[in-house]
Amino acid sequence: MNQENPPFIPGFYMLKVLLNNTHLLGPPRTILMGLCLPGTCQLRDVVQMTRASRTTQQSFEILGVRSPTLNNFSLWKDSTFQILCTVTIAVTLLLVAGTGYDIGFRRRFENNLHIKNYTKDLNSESSSGLGCTTYDLTQSIAEKMNKANSDALSIPTGINNNNSDENLTIDPLSATDEKLSMWAELLLSFSMVTNFQAICDRNVGNDTIPSIHGLRALSMLWVILGHTMIVVFKYSDNMELRKVVENEVLFQAVLNGAYSVDTFFFISGFLVSYLYFRTNAKGKLEKLTQGVNEFTAGTYHFFGLVGYRFVRLTAPYLYVLGVVEVAMRYLEQNSVFEPPTQDHINCPKYWWRNILYINTFFPVEQMCMLWSWYLADDTQFYIIGAIILIIAVRHFKFAAGILTVFMISAWATTAYIAFSNNHMPNGDDPFALFDKIYDKPWTRLGPYLVGMCVGWTLFKTNCKICIPKIVVVLGWTASTITILYLLFGLFNTTLTKIAAAAYSSLSHTAWAVACAWVIIACSTDHGGWVNKLLSAPVLYPFSRVTYCAYLVHPIVNRVYAMESDSPIHMTPNNLATLYLGQVVSSYVLAFIISLSFEAPVVTMLRIMSHNKSK
Structure with a gap:
């Protein structure tokens, strides 16, 4: 009586009961009861105590009893969870690698463009005295790099056939003039930057009904x-x-x-x-x-x-x-x-x-x-x-x-x-x-x-x-x-x-x-x-x-x-x-x-x- 907490470890149990004789509640109905009992009680103990409480005026059937405090389930021992963790880690590494490779490739390509255009500007200035900016050109090339992936997703995807049907109309495009190996292109397909830009693209393909x-x-x-x-x-x-x-x-x-x-x-x-x-x-x-x-x-x-x-x-x-x-x-x-x-x-x-x-x-x-x-x-x-x-x-x-x-x-x-x-x-x-x-x-x-x-x-x-x-x-x-x-x-x-x-x-x-x-x-x-x-x-x-x-x-x-x-x-x-x-x-x-x-x-x-x- 003087203890703040009960002198035992409590447990929680869910009892599912079908009430057959319910004059006040109408036809038979199923109810779920939450029971707080000592944690040492087993499921069969709860069933026996419930049956022992039956009187001649009561008519009910026990449909089941569950307890989250008695389960021994461990996520880390679940084989499906282990497979999911393995797949998640592998995909995460691919996403990081693909995104990093994409960002590095963009920077290298833009630097090459700046060098080429700087040389072109010098030649142009020496002949005509006119200079030009390379920002728009660089931006257009960067957009071209995105186009192959963005076209794959700019056409609407959905619950149904999604891109699988709409990609019938897609022409594979080279991202740049630089030839990439198939493995490099496959790695780039995991680039979160490119894919996110493609998903959020405000344009749609020519073969799309907006x-x-x-x-x-x-x-x-x-x-x-x-x-x-x-x-x-x-x-x-x-x-x-x-x-x-x-x-x-x-x-x-x-x-x-x-x-x-x-x-x-x-x-x-x-x-x-x-x-x-x-x-x-x-x-x-x-x-x-x-x-x-x-x-x-x-x-x-x-x-x-x-x-x-x-x-x-x-x-x-x-x-x-x-x-x-x-x-x-x-x-x-x-x-x-x-x-x-x-x-x-x-x-x-x-x-x-x-x-x-x-x-x-x-x-x-x-x-x-x-x-x-x-x-x-x-x-x-x-x-x-x-x-x-x-x-x-x-x-x-x-x-x-x-x-x-x-x-x-x-x-x-x-x-x-x-x-x-x-x-x-x-x-x-x-x-x-x-x-x-x-x-x-x-x-x-x-x-x-x-x-x-x-x-x-x-x-x-x-x-x-x-x-x-x-x-x-x-x-x-x-x-x-x-x-x-x-x-x-x-x-x-x-x-x-x-x-x-x-x-x-x-x-x-x-x-x-x-x-x-x-x-x-x-x-x-x-x-x-x-x-x-x-x-x-x-x-x-x-x-x-x-x-x-x-x-x-x-x-x-x-x-x-x-x-x-x-x-x-x-x-x-x-x-x-x-x-x-x-x-x-x-x-x-x-x-x-x-x-x-x-x-x-x-x-x-x-x-x-x-x-x-x-």
């Missing part, structure tokens, strides 16, 4: 908002507030955040089609397959496209996958909260499914890094799109027929699944039937195919379409109405079973059609202030790191929630502050991952493909 940048960047903010709300709802202490906010009209924009993913599918299909046709029109693809038959040439193109994309995406993806496994294993052992998914179990078993981009073919309970379903679907769509595009070069009508068949099949399949499962898009949870509708490629293909059609259209017209004013007005009106209806149209409405199936089938494609008008209008000088917003240079850097931001932002969400020692209390001010913090943290990490893995890989692929073409 409005794509803004559409991608703003959609990423929408994705982060939706995922932040999911985490907040799971780890809040006033969960009943969710029932209140879900009945507000404006909150429907959060509940319907799945359409942001359709925007990325649309962008992905658009870039694949637009850039492939432009590259083929310049004759660059034919150089790679001269002297072979049509089937062999198509096969070369296909494996070249798929292989380039695989290498391009997998480097940062594999690193973040390891981070997810380690982070969730650590949090599962040390957090007072239960993890939202079983990544600490699934990732060691099924990581190979992620690397092969086939994880959406398996049950969601076995999925590692749940949000990676998008990367799997997008890669599968890319494979389908590559086949259609390769065929379309010589057999356009046949390729168009294949695309139409895929589109109708996706609509019919989605409608059948929704109808047979009685799916109500206005009443069910947004992630209802996740394993049957939400993440399956055969239900999400529509927006990608719409993007491919728009890409071909803008290529064929060279982004020069004369649209009458009345058509422009009707187009913007129809697009705005479609977007608003898809976001808010089902609020407090009831659909029949057939109407619900039709809505589930066509709504995602309808969203892509609305996005299609936005891109067509902005690309043909009919976008007005919308085009100015989406093409704002300030959005370019955020657009270029969207892929990495998508990879890392759920980790930020989870670490914030599970590292807390108390639930999140939801209020409008708290949610706004939390969301802004999640955005900033996610993009800081995205820039780091992009500079460390994404940008170097893109540049190395460009260098190796250039050397191979020689």
Whole structure:
């Protein structure tokens, strides 16, 4: 009684109980109880004490008990963590070496320029008496040094195919007149100075649609908002507030955040089609397959496209996958909260499914890094799109027929699944039937195919379409109405079973059609202030790191929630502050991952493909 602290070392335990007989609380519900007990208590002791407290009036079932004070988990003994540390150290050394070599090379090159231009100035003064400055010339050469790398990243990168598609249009450029070995060029690809300048470049390539940048960047903010709300709802202490906010009209924009993913599918299909046709029109693809038959040439193109994309995406993806496994294993052992998914179990078993981009073919309970379903679907769509595009070069009508068949099949399949499962898009949870509708490629293909059609259209017209004013007005009106209806149209409405199936089938494609008008209008000088917003240079850097931001932002969400020692209390001010913090943290990490893995890989692929073409 006289001691300030208890006469034993305390321990903390989390008891998960299912209450079956809850006359006051309504139907059976699960509760989590935090227990402070002597640290010598084992998990089985807590279970026995809980069962011993049962009375005839109580009816409950113990679902589990956990304790962060009893875990023996050590990061330094974790094999995945050791691999991550090794990779991190190796990449850090390459970044330091590449940056140092780049800075030294720039200085040496500028000194040589000053000497040459000083000699030239003396000759000029002796003949004409006129002097000149070498600063502008030196600056232009320095810019030329950046051009090879900046071109690789100045074209928008994103969640979808990113640079892997857009780099089809890039010509490898020599940084200077001085010949560098391939190893020197590969080392320079890790230069943080050059890569950061490329990411933050306020210019875009000639083969780029600038409005794509803004559409991608703003959609990423929408994705982060939706995922932040999911985490907040799971780890809040006033969960009943969710029932209140879900009945507000404006909150429907959060509940319907799945359409942001359709925007990325649309962008992905658009870039694949637009850039492939432009590259083929310049004759660059034919150089790679001269002297072979049509089937062999198509096969070369296909494996070249798929292989380039695989290498391009997998480097940062594999690193973040390891981070997810380690982070969730650590949090599962040390957090007072239960993890939202079983990544600490699934990732060691099924990581190979992620690397092969086939994880959406398996049950969601076995999925590692749940949000990676998008990367799997997008890669599968890319494979389908590559086949259609390769065929379309010589057999356009046949390729168009294949695309139409895929589109109708996706609509019919989605409608059948929704109808047979009685799916109500206005009443069910947004992630209802996740394993049957939400993440399956055969239900999400529509927006990608719409993007491919728009890409071909803008290529064929060279982004020069004369649209009458009345058509422009009707187009913007129809697009705005479609977007608003898809976001808010089902609020407090009831659909029949057939109407619900039709809505589930066509709504995602309808969203892509609305996005299609936005891109067509902005690309043909009919976008007005919308085009100015989406093409704002300030959005370019955020657009270029969207892929990495998508990879890392759920980790930020989870670490914030599970590292807390108390639930999140939801209020409008708290949610706004939390969301802004999640955005900033996610993009800081995205820039780091992009500079460390994404940008170097893109540049190395460009260098190796250039050397191979020689």
